[in-house]
Amino acid sequence: MKEEQKVKSEKPLCMREKLEQREHLFLSPYASFSDRSLGRDVYEEPCDIRPIYQRDRDRILHSKSFRRLKHKTQVFLAPEGDHYRTRLTHTLEVSQNARTIARALRLNEDLTEAIALGHDLGHTPFGHAGERALNDICPEGFEHHLQSIRVVELLENHGRGLNLTKEARDGIVNHQTKGMPMTLEGKIVRFSDKIAYINHDIDDAIRGHIIAEEDIPKEYTDILGHSSRERLNTLIHDIVSCSEEKEDICMSPAIEAAMFGMRKYMFYNVYTNPKAKGEEQKAESMLKYLFEYYSGNLDLLPEEYLDMIKEKGQKEARVVCDYIAGMTDRFAVAKFKEIAIPRSWSVY
Numbered sequence: 585m586k587e588e589q590k591v592k593s594e595k596p597l598c599m600r601e602k603l604e605q606r607e608h609l610f611l612s613p614y615a616s617f618s619d620r621s622l623g624r625d626v627y628e629e630p631c632d633i634r635p636i637y638q639r640d641r642d643r644i645l646h647s648k649s650f651r652r653l654k655h656k657t658q659v660f661l662a663p664e665g666d667h668y669r670t671r672l673t674h675t676l677e678v679s680q681n682a683r684t685i686a687r688a689l690r691l692n693e694d695l696t697e698a699i700a701l702g703h704d705l706g707h708t709p710f711g712h713a714g715e716r717a718l719n720d721i722c723p724e725g726f727e728h729h730l731q732s733i734r735v736v737e738l739l740e741n742h743g744r745g746l747n748l749t750k751e752a753r754d755g756i757v758n759h760q761t762k763g764m765p766m767t768l769e770g771k772i773v774r775f776s777d778k779i780a781y782i783n784h785d786i787d788d789a790i791r792g793h794i795i796a797e798e799d800i801p802k803e804y805t806d807i808l809g810h811s812s813r814e815r816l817n818t819l820i821h822d823i824v825s826c827s828e829e830k831e832d833i834c835m836s837p838a839i840e841a842a843m844f845g846m847r848k849y850m851f852y853n854v855y856t857n858p859k860a861k862g863e864e865q866k867a868e869s870m871l872k873y874l875f876e877y878y879s880g881n882l883d884l885l886p887e888e889y890l891d892m893i894k895e896k897g898q899k900e901a902r903v904v905c906d907y908i909a910g911m912t913d914r915f916a917v918a919k920f921k922e923i924a925i926p927r928s929w930s931v932y
C-alpha cells in the first residue's frame with residue numbers, strides 16, 4: 585500500500601525528460617547527451633518540451649544573422665542565375681550532410697544541427713573577399729569563425745547574445761580545418777563543411793562554365809566519383825564506416841587524401857580563377873571604403889552598435905567591423921551608393 589502511494593506521489597516526467605531518457609537508450613555511449621551538457625554561461629530554466637541542444641538549434645534558426653545568410657555570397661559574386669549557392673544554402677547543405685552522419689553513428693543530431701546552422705553566422709558580405717578586406721583593415725584582424733562566436737555571444741538579440749551551450753559554441757568556433765572540437769558532433773560538422781563546399785562549389789563552377797567535370801583530375805574522381813552525387817555518397821559512407829563504434833570521427837587515408845587533393849584543385853582553378861573572382865577586388869575596395877567612412881562617422885552607426893561602444897566598452901574599430909560583417913551583399917552595395925555616389929538632382 586505504501587509503495588502504491590509513493591508511486592502516485594512521484595511527479596510525472598515532462599516531455600524533455602522523456603526525450604533525454606530516450607537519448608540514453610538509443611544514442612552511442614560517445615554521444616553528447618543533452619542532460620550532461622556543460623550548460624550555458626547564463627543559467628536558464630529548462631524547457632519542458634525541448635532538450636537543451638534543440639533550443640540552441642531553434643535560437644540560431646530564428647536569429648536575424650541566420651536569415652541574412654540568404655543574401656551573402658558563397659563563391660560567385662552576384663551570379664546571373666537562380667541556382668547558384670548562397671551562404672545560406674551552403675549552411676543547409678552542411679547541416680544535411682552532418683545530420684546524416686550523426687544519425688548513422690547514433691550521435692546527438694540536435695547538437696550537430698545547431699553547430700552546422702551556426703558555423704557561418706559571422707561570415708561577411710561577398711564571401712572570403714569580404715573576409716580578406718576586413719582582415720586587412722581592422723586593427724584586430726578578422727576571421728569569420730571568431731566572428732560567428734561574437735555573433736552568438738554578443739551581437740544577436742540586441743546585444744544579449746543567444747546564450748548557447750558551451751558545446752554548440754565550441755563546435756562553431758572549431759569548424760575550420762585547424763580547429764579541434766571537443767565533441768564528436770562538432771567533428772562531424774568540421775568534415776561536413778568541407779564535404780559540402782567542395783562538392784557544391786564544383787557544381788556551381790561547372791554551371792558557370794569555369795570548369796567541366798572532365799577537367800577534374802582523374803586521380804581524385806576515380807576514388808571519389810564522377811558526379812556530386814557519387815562523391816557525396818563516397819565521402820559520407822567513408823566517414824560512417826570508419827567512425828562507427830569509435831570515439832572519433834575519421835576518414836580512410838585514401839579518401840581523405842583525395843578530398844584534400846580535390847580541395848587544392850578547387851583553390852587553384854576556381855577560388856582564384858579570374859573569371860569567377862574578377863569582381864572581388866571591387867568588393868574588397870568597397871568594404872574598406874565603408875570601414876573608413878563609418879570609422880570617421882560613428883554617429884551614423886545604428887543605435888544598437890553605438891550602445892556596444894558607449895554601454896559595453898567595445899572598441900570602435902571592432903564595432904564598425906561588426907556592422908559591416910553583418911551586412912548582406914546588396915545592403916553593402918546600397919550603403920556604398922548612398923555614401924559615395926552622388927544622386928541626380930531632381931525637382932518635383
